[in-house]
Amino acid sequence: MQVNATSAAPRPALLYGPEDRLPLAPAILVSLQQVAAMVVGVVTPALILSHALGFAPADTSYLVSMALIAAGLGTFLQTSKFGPVGSGLLSVAGTSFAFLQPLIDAGAAGGLPLMFGMSLACAPTLFLFVPFLNRLRRVFTPLVSGIVVLLIGLSIIPEAMPGVTARVQPSAPVWAGAAVAAAVIAVVLLAQSVGGNRARLASILLGVLAGYAICALLGWLHVPRGAGASSVTLPRILPHGLAFQWKFVLPFAFIYLASLLEALGDMTATSQLSGLETEGPAYARRIRGGVLSDAITCAVSGIIGSFPSTTYAQNNGVIQITGVSSRHVGKWMALILVTLGLFPGVASWVTAMPQPVLGGMAILLFGLVSVAGLRLIAISGISHRDGLIVALSLGIGLGTASQHEWVGTLHPLLQTFLGSSVSAGGLTALLLNLVLPGRRGHPHAGA
Numbered sequence: 001m002q003v004n005a006t007s008a009a010p011r012p013a014l015l016y017g018p019e020d021r022l023p024l025a026p027a028i029l030v031s032l033q034q035v036a037a038m039v040v041g042v043v044t045p046a047l048i049l050s051h052a053l054g055f056a057p058a059d060t061s062y063l064v065s066m067a068l069i070a071a072g073l074g075t076f077l078q079t080s081k082f083g084p085v086g087s088g089l090l091s092v093a094g095t096s097f098a099f100l101q102p103l104i105d106a107g108a109a110g111g112l113p114l115m116f117g118m119s120l121a122c123a124p125t126l127f128l129f130v131p132f133l134n135r136l137r138r139v140f141t142p143l144v145s146g147i148v149v150l151l152i153g154l155s156i157i158p159e160a161m162p163g164v165t166a167r168v169q170p171s172a173p174v175w176a177g178a179a180v181a182a183a184v185i186a187v188v189l190l191a192q193s194v195g196g197n198r199a200r201l202a203s204i205l206l207g208v209l210a211g212y213a214i215c216a217l218l219g220w221l222h223v224p225r226g227a228g229a230s231s232v233t234l235p236r237i238l239p240h241g242l243a244f245q246w247k248f249v250l251p252f253a254f255i256y257l258a259s260l261l262e263a264l265g266d267m268t269a270t271s272q273l274s275g276l277e278t279e280g281p282a283y284a285r286r287i288r289g290g291v292l293s294d295a296i297t298c299a300v301s302g303i304i305g306s307f308p309s310t311t312y313a314q315n316n317g318v319i320q321i322t323g324v325s326s327r328h329v330g331k332w333m334a335l336i337l338v339t340l341g342l343f344p345g346v347a348s349w350v351t352a353m354p355q356p357v358l359g360g361m362a363i364l365l366f367g368l369v370s371v372a373g374l375r376l377i378a379i380s381g382i383s384h385r386d387g388l389i390v391a392l393s394l395g396i397g398l399g400t401a402s403q404h405e406w407v408g409t410l411h412p413l414l415q416t417f418l419g420s421s422v423s424a425g426g427l428t429a430l431l432l433n434l435v436l437p438g439r440r441g442h443p444h445a446g447a
Contacts, residue, residue, distance in 0.1 A: 017274065020328075031332035031333045037365055045099070061233070067306050070297060074094070074293065078091040078092070078330065079327040079331065087270075087287070090326060092333065093294070093309045095309050096262075096309065126295035133287060143429070144429045145268040145376055147389070147393045148422060149265040151398070151421050154398065156366045156369070157363070163355035164356060172220060177356040181363070183360070184210060185364055188204060203322065208361060236305060255423075259310045262311070263310055290311060316369055385437075392432060396424055401420060
């Protein structure tokens with residue numbers, strides 16, 4: 001069945017649309033669930049980099065706090081819309097995992113000054129593409145964006161499983177983690193299936209609270225380190241200084257381009273889930289505003305000592321679960337994220353979420369990200385040509401990213417292209433969509 005992409009996409013069982021305003025209590029409830037779904041992903045890159053490069057505890061704490069503050073800024077810009085800035089969608093921002101490898105390479109060569117120097121030096125890449133997005137509308141079609149979103153979901157699903165299979169604590173049974181994760185999922189599904197609108201709005205939060213309660217009753221929940229801290233972490237201007245090396249320009253610039261491709265896919269999926277059109281002038285304005293918001297957020301992130309922060313896909317799963325795509329809850333989300341960043345003692349309780357609780361919730365949400373990609377791919381129907389593009393993009397994207405040793409033997413530029421399933425598969429989809437003869441689907445106006 002063909003879907004007319006020139007009209008607004010059907011609103012999939014939404015309770016509140018993009019411009020609807022929620023009462024105060026439901027707005028805060030949905031905001032807490034959105035933050036719960038993204039906060040661990042926001043701070044994890046900083047923790048990974050700190051562990052890989054051996055940062056001092058004080059530096060690690062500052063990086064985590066600034067990651068949360070940058071996410072709050074990016075979410076506020078995306079959802080509030082200031083003139084041409086912001087998508088006007090319920091899109092959220094967070095530290096991008098795509099930058100991990102170039103950041104580790106830069107950190108090994110020159111520490112934090114070089115990491116932030118290269119992040120800032122290459123941030124204008126996003127600004128440079130904003131005026132040309134309309135001319136690239138035949139490149140970033142719903143098919144290409146859908147493949148990118150599908151690859152994002154498929155690539156992050158495995159990240160949920162370690163929390164499910166890990167031992168909650170040494171004395172706990174080996175199956176305890178899986179049981180807690182199953183309980184979290186069961187509560188969410190129960191609230192979705194038999195509950196009313198309020199239960200659906202609160203389903204994720206109910207699942208998380210159920211997981212916390214089970215772990216607490218069984219003695220598996222412990223007060224995190226720093227939970228009693230009362231100090232406030234304020235942003236500082238260029239806290240680590242800056243350094244620059246030409247050899248890192250291309251890897252960083254390409255990852256910014258890859259993050260642009262991810263953002264286009266994420267915002268297109270959010271548009272579709274919000275019942276908005278995925279082409280035309282209004283869509284073009286949303287995409288331009290979203291990319292401009294990401295560009296500003298990345299620049300500010302580098303200035304205050306946080307790594308590049310771009311549009312996230314995780315919130316699309318929450319939109320599907322809660323039925324809320326109202327951009328107005330973004331202000332509450334931004335306030336919560338900034339508060340967590342300013343008060344590390346509060347944030348420690350969130351980042352200390354029991355692994356099975358996080359794993360159970362992540363399995364569901366990350367799977368729904370993949371579903372959003374499938375919906376985009378199918379929005380105009382799948383022709384034989386489209387099927388070939390999907391097949392090769394998934395094969396190359398998932399296949400090359402799994403061959404770490406082989407990719408490590410290639411030229412550094414090729415490693416940048418092939419080291420990530422999203423970049424490898426996304427670029428494959430872009431190229432095939434350009435060179436293969438036949439209908440290219442409905443191009444995104446402005447994307």
